[in-house]
Amino acid sequence: MxxxxxxxxxxxxxxxxxxxxxxxxxxxxxxxxEQKTTRQAEALTASETWAKAAESGMSAAFGVLHNNSGAPIALHKISNAQGDQIQIHEMRGTGNEMTMAQLEGDLVIEPGKDAVLAPGGNHLMFIDLQKPLVASQTARLNLEFADGSSTEVDFPIRNFDGAKESYDEHAGDEHAGH
Structure with a gap:
């Protein structure tokens, strides 16, 4: 050849x-x-969500946030279309000495675990409502995670008279109450 x-x-x-x-x-x-990594927002399942009705001032949102992944996820920021300032709050202290304050850093949810947001416990705090939260309507919140991913979660609004927490005046903004 x-x-x-x-x-x-x-x-x-x-x-x-x-x-x-x-x-x-x-x-x-x-x-x-290339190995696909799950974005943190894709690992989140929200259940039992709801927000407290309020005409103005402050309010709060509650529910269960579950991490379906094998790695921690970190809730970094919460926003909505109205432009409300929304913070992640935690309860500090014990017994009758409990106060609420903005969480320093991200809300980290460990793999396979829940972050329970409840009256008298950790919650999402509306600081200065731009529009009333009206019972029987829905507040749609955008949850942004440390990796830059985000997801929208609906929080049905309902009347609630409980959770008359006090606020830690040494933890950022001073709050007067709900």
Whole structure:
């Protein structure tokens, strides 16, 4: 066989095989086979959500936030279309000495665990409502996570007279009460 034909055939066959090469898992190499990581927002399941009705001032939102992933997720920021200032609040102290204050840092939810947001416990706090939260309507909140992903969660609004917490005046904004 002619040397030139053999070389051309070998090069052509090499290029053809390279173009059809597959990785060990049977997929084409490149960006399509890069390991996909779950965005934190995709790992969240929200249940039992609701927000306290209020005409003005402050209010709060509650529910259960579950992490379905194998890695911690960190709730970083909460917002809504009305532009309300919404903070993650925690309860500090014990017994009759409990006060509420803005959580320093993110609300971290461990793998497979829940963050329970409840009256008298951790919750999402509306600081200065731009519009009333009206019972039987729904507040849609945008939950943003530390990795930049976000998801919208509906919080049905209902009347609630409980949870007359006091506020820690040394933890950021001073609050006068609900």
């Amino acid at each position: 002619n040397f030139r034909k053999t070389t051309a055939l070998a090069l052509g066959l090499g290029l053809l095989l390279t173009g059809c090469a597959q990785s060990a898992d049977g997929q084409q190499p490149g960006p399509a086979t």
